[in-house]
Every structure is written in structure tokens, then in C-alpha cells.
Amino acid sequence: MRRETKLMHYGRQPLPGPANPPVVRASTILHDTVESYRDTKARREDDDSVLSYGRRGTTPAHALMAAVADLEGGDACYLFPTGVAALAGTISAYVGAGDHLLVVDTVFPATRSFCDSVLPRNGVAVDYFPWDATDLSDWLRPETKAVVVEAPASQTFEVMDLPKLTAWTRDRGLTVIADNTYGSGWLYRPLELGCDVSVIAGTKYLGGHADVMMGAATARGEAVAPLRRAVLANGQTLAPDEAYATLRGLRTLNLRLERHEQSALAVARWFAARPEVSAVLHPALPGHPGAETWQRDAGGSNGLLSVAFEEGYALEAFLDRLRLFAIGSSWGGFESLAMIIDPAASRRFNYDLPAGPMARFHVGLEHVDDLIGDLDAAFDSRGG
Numbered sequence: 001m002r003r004e005t006k007l008m009h010y011g012r013q014p015l016p017g018p019a020n021p022p023v024v025r026a027s028t029i030l031h032d033t034v035e036s037y038r039d040t041k042a043r044r045e046d047d048d049s050v051l052s053y054g055r056r057g058t059t060p061a062h063a064l065m066a067a068v069a070d071l072e073g074g075d076a077c078y079l080f081p082t083g084v085a086a087l088a089g090t091i092s093a094y095v096g097a098g099d100h101l102l103v104v105d106t107v108f109p110a111t112r113s114f115c116d117s118v119l120p121r122n123g124v125a126v127d128y129f130p131w132d133a134t135d136l137s138d139w140l141r142p143e144t145k146a147v148v149v150e151a152p153a154s155q156t157f158e159v160m161d162l163p164k165l166t167a168w169t170r171d172r173g174l175t176v177i178a179d180n181t182y183g184s185g186w187l188y189r190p191l192e193l194g195c196d197v198s199v200i201a202g203t204k205y206l207g208g209h210a211d212v213m214m215g216a217a218t219a220r221g222e223a224v225a226p227l228r229r230a231v232l233a234n235g236q237t238l239a240p241d242e243a244y245a246t247l248r249g250l251r252t253l254n255l256r257l258e259r260h261e262q263s264a265l266a267v268a269r270w271f272a273a274r275p276e277v278s279a280v281l282h283p284a285l286p287g288h289p290g291a292e293t294w295q296r297d298a299g300g301s302n303g304l305l306s307v308a309f310e311e312g313y314a315l316e317a318f319l320d321r322l323r324l325f326a327i328g329s330s331w332g333g334f335e336s337l338a339m340i341i342d343p344a345a346s347r348r349f350n351y352d353l354p355a356g357p358m359a360r361f362h363v364g365l366e367h368v369d370d371l372i373g374d375l376d377a378a379f380d381s382r383g384g
């Protein structure tokens with residue numbers, strides 16, 4: 001069955017039945033005999049889809065776990081209340097006191113702040129490496145246990161060569177954890193490129209409608225057991241309504257991504273031709289760092305791009321003049337967004353980023369001509 005068809009059938013209940021798995025709100029699951037209770041507890045030990053207690057998820061969460069595991073090409077998926085909770089919970093599953101963690105320098109800023117604030121207090125040492133390193137010998141220690149990667153990079157979209165990097169990590173007993181929020185399991189599948197765990201902030205494209213917070217971590221092989229243990233011990237879960245809304249979002253994941261991609265590419269090319277713009281950062285644009293790797297490893301790009309303006313350009317006033325692009329954090333919903341970024345501020349290595357002010361745009365599902373018209377009008381008003 002093709003992936004597009006599977007998106008429509010995830011969570012299908014026995015017929016006759018509703019097309020969507022129902023929201024089941026429950027803490028306690030009632031039994032009429034002690035034996036039934038005991039049997040359920042025994043079965044859930046090796047089956048995460050057994051309905052046993054609200055904290056272990058109910059019907060829509062179980063359907064979503066199976067759906068994301070399949071989407072990502074993994075063996076098991078666990079759900080979290082936010083993307084950051086999924087990243088923090090996943091990283092914590094593989095490193096503890098005395099261990100050393102390697103993190104790509106271009107990682108999502110909130111992941112970095114977890115690594116810099118919580119991990120050292122728990123006795124974990126953290127080092128950063130540049131996005132284009134595929135041999136980490138310079139940073140490796142005997143106690144290095146895991147590597148955190150993200151492709152394309154947050155905000156600037158440099159593309160790591162994950163097959164090359166994981167060929168290097170493979171014989172060294174390192175667990176490789178990927179933040180796959182950009183690719184969301186549809187465009188990009190880090191588990192097939194040699195990573196052990198793939199984390200998606202489903203707040204973005206899985207939910208897709210700017211009204212859900214959630215995270216999903218999918219593991220394969222030996223990486224499943226430590227993740228499962230940590231999730232159960234920490235009591236991580238996703239509420240049934242959020243699981244339902246995410247599953248509903250998934251039905252149109254491919255269609256939305258196709259439109260986001262087309263429109264974002266049109267906007268990127270349009271920006272590149274403007275005299276006020278010094279650089280457009282998008283992983284599918286020729287000449288972008290790692291563009292050939294993205295072409296080789298991914299099935300497409302999404303609605304994100306960053307734009308560097310000429311030095312001294314009044315970017316804030318430009319963004320304020322936009323009517324269809326609202327100013328806001330996050331992305332992956334149906335709506336267009338813009339925000340000022342300063343990617344160099346949190347990074348340790350110098351990547352020759354453009355000198356002028358930068359903004360990140362999320363190109364939504366509005367008609368692309370309207371969006372370009374909005375940008376054009378903001379340039380024409382000449383605040384800059």
C-alpha cells in the first residue's frame with residue numbers, strides 16, 4: 001500500500017465503526033474480575049496498545065503511536081505533550097551521570113538550552129560539533145554515549161550528511177537521535193539513514209493547524225527499550241483530544257506539504273531576485289550548503305525559508321507592514337508567519353552567515369500570489 005493510502009487508514013477500527021478512532025477520555029479502565037485486571041497488566045508489558053490506564057494512552061493515542069511509527073519506519077513510537085518534552089525525554093533516555101553527549105551546533109535553540117541547563121546538573125557533559133562534520137573523532141570521549149543531529153538545521157537549513165555520519169557512529173556504540181520536525185516523517189526518514197531515534201515536534205506539520213502541542217519519538221531496534229523505560233518511568237503521555245487532533249492532521253499531511261513546498265519555493269525564488277535581499281536560505285535552492293545531500297536523501301522541502309537582507313535594512317518595519325504574514329513563533333500550521341532570527345547568537349562555530357538582518361518565513365496555504373503581493377507591497381512602501 002502506498003504511503004498516501006496508509007495516511008487515510010491509520011487507526012481504522014473494526015467495521016462497522018467510525019472512520020476515526022474515537023476520543024476516549026479515561027484515567028481508570030474498569031474490570032469486572034481480578035483476573036481480567038491481572039491479565040491486562042500482563043499483556044501491556046509487551047504491547048503498548050493495550051488499554052490499561054490513562055497514562056499509558058487510550059484509543060486515539062494508540063492509533064497515533066502506530067501511525068507515526070509506520071510513517072517514520074521505526075519499531076515503536078512514544079508520545080509527549082510537546083516537541084521539547086519529546087526531545088528532552090528522548091535524550092535523557094540514553095545519557096546519565098558520567099556520560100558525554102555530542103550535539104550538532106545548529107540544533108533547535110530549545111534543545112540546546114535543555115542540553116546546557118538540565119544535563120550538566122544531571123552529570124552529563126555536552127559538546128557541540130559543526131553541522132558538516134561526518135567524523136566526530138575530535139570530540140569523541142570514552143564516555144560518549146549519544147549524538148543529537150538535526151537536518152536541515154534550525155533556521156538556516158544546512159543539510160547534514162546523515163548516512164556518512166551514521167556510518168562513522170555505527171561501530172562506536174553511539175545512539176544517534178535525530179530531530180525530524182522539518183521532514184515530519186513524510187519528506188525525510190532519519191531512521192532509514194542510520195539514526196536510532198527520530199523525534200518530531202508534531203506541534204508543527206503533524207497537527208498542521210496551529211492548535212495542537214505534541215511530540216513523538218520513534219525508535220528502532222535496540223534503541224526501543226531505553227526509550228520505553230524512560231517514557232513509562234517519567235509518566236509521559238499525550239492527552240486523548242491532542243492525539244485525536246494530531247491524527248486528524250495526519251490525513252492531509254502529504255497534501256499540505258506539497259502546497260507548502262510549491263509556495264515556499266516560489267516565495268524563495270521571488271525573494272532571491274529582490275535588490276534588498278542578500279541571501280535566501282532554503283535546502284532545495286542550488287548552492288545552499290548541503291543542497292545535494294538534501295536532493296539525495298529527502299523527498300521534498302517544506303514551507304520554511306530564511307531571508308538575509310542587505311546590511312542596515314529596516315527589517316522590523318518591513319515585517320510590521322506585512323498583512324498576510326503574522327509575526328509569531330512556531331510553524332507548520334496552515335498560516336503564514338514571519339519572525340526575526342539571529343542564528344549566529346547561539347552558535348559556537350562560524351558558518352559565514354550573511355551579515356545583514358535575517359527573518360524566517362513560514363509559507364502557509366494561502367494563495368501564493370496573495371502572499372507575494374503582500375511581500376511586494378511591504379517592499380514598495382519603502383521603509384528600508
Ligand SMILES: *Cc1c(COP(=O)(O)O)cnc(C)c1O
Pocket residue numbers: 082083084085087108110154179181182201202203204213214215330
Ligand atoms: C518547534 C520545534 C521543536 C519544539 O516543539 P514544541 O512542540 O514547540 O515544544 C523542536 N524542534 C524543532 C526543530 C522545532 O521546530
